Amino acid sequence: MIIKRTPQAASPLASWLSYLENLHSKTIDLGLERVSQVAARLGVLKPAPFVFTVAGTNGKGTTCRTLESILMAAGYKVGVYSSPHLVRYTERVRVQGQELPESAHTASFAEIESARGDISLTYFEYGTLSALWLFKQAQLDVVILEVGLGGRLDATNIVDADVAVVTSIALDHTDWLGPDRESIGREKAGIFRSEKPAIVGEPEMPSTIADVAQEKGALLQRRGVEWNYSVTDHDWAFSDAHGTLENLPLPLVPQPNAATALAALRASGLEVSENAIRDGIASAILPGRFQIVSESPRVIFDVAHNPHAAEYLTGRMKALPKNGRVLAVIGMLHDKDIAGTLAWLKSVVDDWYCAPLEGRAVPRQNNCLSIWVTANH
The missing domain is CATH 3.90.190.20 (Mur ligase, C-terminal domain)
Known part of the structure; x- marks a missing residue:
């Protein structure tokens, strides 16, 4: 069913989603100009005092979830934007680990509809702006953004990340990101920012990621170089320039993603106790991942x-x-x-x-x- 009339704030979420699916001429339309204009009008380009942005072919969701779990254990008020959802659209936005009611999403959609004027937005761009607006209203300490596609031209990249993360690089979405790991790596590294940590969890990092980090002046931190981890049958250890953490609990998410999240956390400078790290790692779990x-x-x-x-x-x-x-x-x-x-x-x-x-x-x-x-x- 195609909704031609503009829904209202009180309209059902299903009506809004149907409207958004048919609002733009293309399902995927990479680029930041349109979405940046609307974000500026909404005042959501800085959704929280501290922002992590996470890109990568695989492992983004569990890396975000581990960061969220540790930060919440440390007492921070945290918001996470992820996609796609498994069952419900409301899964895409979490505040303090909880989904928001459908009414919150429809209220945010109405705000965006009012602000966008004649600017056309894709479904994902609309959803990204909605998440940023909801985070701004929640007055959070930290926001974690999961990139939808690529990085450089993804709607999440309108926000300047305090820490950027690339979890892994493999062949996927080649029609959009390029035919090889080097091209894909360059696109994903587009989330890096000058003088900000850039964490790479991919053990065989394409050289293009280092190229982008140098071009942007980002502080590159590579697995196996600036940080690393080792695993036994019963626990694991993590080491970086700050020192070594030993006897960490084995995570319920893939081990490389838990380690990448920990590397990002320790590079952030946010105050987090070792107990919060242990508790957060032990409790991080995400549906649909084994x-x-x-x-x-x-x-x-x-x-x-x-x-x-x-x-x-x-x-x-x-x-x-x-x-x-x-x-x-x-x-x-x-x-x-x-x-x-x-x-x-x-x-x-x-x-x-x-x-x-x-x-x-x-x-x-x-x-x-x-x-x-x-x-x-």
């Missing part, structure tokens, strides 16, 4: 949608004891590397079930998935 929702039978939810993520998922699967056949229910958008992603999972999956999705995935994605499964089963 989420075991049942043990009998074992049911796992995971949002892996590119070869890099599928490689990690396959490793986690192989570490589990196998009892019986492994059935995979999978749906992917047609612009993803279906063959490259499923090739990793082939070694741990016995039977495939291709599920339909809405939007960009219909009807082409079912054909692509079915063709691959038929040819490789």
